[in-house]
Amino acid sequence: xxxxxxxxxxxxxxxxxxxxxxxxxxxxxxxxxxxxxxxxxxxxxxxxxxxxxxxxxxxxxxxxxxxxxxxxxxxxxxxxxxxxxxxxxxxxxxxxxxxxxxxxxxxxxxxxxxxxxxxxxxxxxxxxxxxxxxxxxxxxxxxxxxxxxxxxxxxxxxxxxxxxxxxxxxxxxxxxxxxxxxxxxxxxxxxxxxxxxxxxxxxxxxxxxxxxxxxxxxxxxxxxxxxxxxxxxxxxxxxxxxxxxxxxxxxxxxxxxxxxxxxxxxxxxxxxxxxxxxxxx
Ligand SMILES: C[S@@+](CC[C@H](N)C(=O)[O-])C[C@H]1O[C@@H](n2cnc3c(N)ncnc32)[C@H](O)[C@@H]1O
Numbered sequence: 001x002x003x004x005x006x007x008x009x010x011x012x013x014x015x016x017x018x019x020x021x022x023x024x025x026x027x028x029x030x031x032x033x034x035x036x037x038x039x040x041x042x043x044x045x046x047x048x049x050x051x052x053x054x055x056x057x058x059x060x061x062x063x064x065x066x067x068x069x070x071x072x073x074x075x076x077x078x079x080x081x082x083x084x085x086x087x088x089x090x091x092x093x094x095x096x097x098x099x100x101x102x103x104x105x106x107x108x109x110x111x112x113x114x115x116x117x118x119x120x121x122x123x124x125x126x127x128x129x130x131x132x133x134x135x136x137x138x139x140x141x142x143x144x145x146x147x148x149x150x151x152x153x154x155x156x157x158x159x160x161x162x163x164x165x166x167x168x169x170x171x172x173x174x175x176x177x178x179x180x181x182x183x184x185x186x187x188x189x190x191x192x193x194x195x196x197x198x199x200x201x202x203x204x205x206x207x208x209x210x211x212x213x214x215x216x217x218x219x220x221x222x223x224x225x226x227x228x229x230x231x232x233x234x235x236x237x238x239x240x241x242x243x244x245x246x247x248x249x250x251x252x253x254x255x256x257x258x259x260x261x262x263x264x265x266x267x268x269x270x271x272x273x274x275x276x277x278x279x280x281x
Contacts, residue, residue, distance in 0.1 A: 077153050086172055250281075
């Protein structure tokens with residue numbers, strides 16, 4: 001009954017065949033699986049794009065997608081889930097500041113290479129940068145820090161690169177962090193906070209589809225790939241974990257989201273803390 005009511009409210013018809021076609025394209029390109037119960041969500045996300053293009057059916061949209069190569073990024077951007085926040089799953093950032101940096105310092109290392117994979121609008125990435133530059137007893141001001149941050153979605157990457165956030169999103173941060181790492185907007189920028197240039201300059205944002213080739217250096221000290229694998233099936237996750245192990249240095253770390261469990265799918269990382277893994281082979 002609920003399904004019928006939802007269907008009747010739709011101003012553009014959306015058949016099971018439309019849904020299957022949509023999720024087939026998404027899976028083949030991005031590895032993202034959409035279960036049956038995501039049908040309404042999928043409709044709501046893509047129907048906006050149909051309205052912008054003034055198209056009246058999904059089959060018209062799929063023909064349009066076939067004929068206009070540049071539509072593909074709009075399709076992908078419409079279909080990704082980009083939920084994120086500053087210092088989401090804070091224990092990861094505490095681990096960076098209190099365990100990982102002291103460990104590197106003890107080993108004499110003054111260089112650090114890391115990757116924030118599936119970075120969305122950049123809040124995860126800047127939280128990593130803050131943890132590495134300003135939350136540890138280790139003074140990293142003289143260190144060579146290189147932080148790569150990637151996402152498949154070109155729109156979220158634009159926001160990430162700009163590094164400008166509403167005060168609402170920044171309000172979760174302690175005042176000391178806000179003062180040290182953000183500039184408060186005035187005039188036309190009022191109500192916004194901008195990440196300070198000195199923090200931005202250690203981050204390299206670029207578009208990367210985890211299902212394709214990676215232009216990422218190897219021997220990384222750590223990778224954050226959090227709340228991304230949940231959208232992939234087990235086989236895709238296992239393949240991804242194997243490739244992650246190839247770019248993380250032996251003994252390096254992988255941080256995953258709270259509902260992701262790589263230990264079921266790989267022997268190349270071992271669980272060493274709450275959703276924190278270390279490369280063993
Ligand atoms: C829910 S967000 C997670 C953001 C951040 N990692 C966090 O935990 O707060 C998932 C991100 O993964 C990205 N993503 C999904 N599939 C991807 C793929 N095949 N390649 C690269 N990024 C992908 C999405 O665009 C989205 O921004």
